[in-house]
Amino acid sequence: MAILEVMVVGGSTARRPLRADARRNYERIVAAAEETFLAHGADASLEEIARRAGVGSATLHRHFASRRALLDVVFRDRVEALCARAREHARDDDPGRALFSWLRDFNAYAAVSRGLLGALLRADDRDAGPAAADDGCAAMITTAAADLLQSARRAGAVRPGVRTEDLLALVSAISLVAEGPAADGLLDLVIEGVRAHAGER
Structure with a gap:
């Protein structure tokens, strides 16, 4: 290339x-x-x-031109792989399972990168260049998550009011404070918290 x-x-x-x-x-x-x-x-x-x-x-x-632009290049391959996993999960006939499986993928990727994928989502992109809003890593991750969340919402698999930004922020935070089984346990709590239960469907 x-x-x-x-x-x-x-x-x-x-x-x-x-x-x-x-x-x-x-x-x-x-x-x-x-x-x-x-x-x-x-x-x-x-x-x-x-x-x-x-x-x-x-x-x-x-x-x-900016730290954000450099982060985008360094982690683009990982982000593209993560988004490819989202597309694979989207083929699951259970949209809720697809979303929650991808959140586990995101948690694993964030842990390997020491939370840097989360940093991409939090970075200030005002000086990141003209392409940042359209095809930057943060936009790619957010779009992948939003598509899965929208399908899960339509299927009644998540609680009302769950936002893409909140899910990504929660999983990013987990990668910064825990690893291994502890991180998996915290992610289980997040998933249980956003999953719609019988009375909420």
């Missing part, structure tokens, strides 16, 4: 292939960012990432 440089020209977004040296810098930055974010969290120093990549801060910012 070609790595493209994003430019804003006359208010519209344009992309062009990176030169070989710029592509190498880009790849080093992404590798260093993944290592640093996983070690130190979403608030890790961008200057430290640049240092690990062997580039200057100006080079990092030339490739990535």
Whole structure:
């Protein structure tokens, strides 16, 4: 896959292939960012990432206009895999089971990434670039969850008033405070709390 440089020209977004040296810098930055974010969290120093990549801060910012843009690139593959799992679950003939199974997937992915998927959802995207609202990782995750929740709501599988943002925030929080069986137990409590019971259907 070609790595493209994003430019804003006359208010519209344009992309062009990176030169070989710029592509190498880009790849080093992404590798260093993944290592640093996983070690130190979403608030890790961008200057430290640049240092690990062997580039200057100006080079990092030339490739990535914001922390959110860098997080999006580092975790896009994981987010795309997570959204693919949502589409697989959507084929289940039990919409409630589909939603709750995907929430378990999200919990597992968030745990592996040390809560960084949740950080993508909480990040301020005002400076994340023109594509952030349309195809950023946060938008992808939110859309996947919303589609499953909508189907579960139509089937009467979840309690009234359950919102996509609340579900994602709860599962993200679990990944930050617990792991293993403890995280699974907390997720069970969340699922039981949003599941519609007989009198609520």
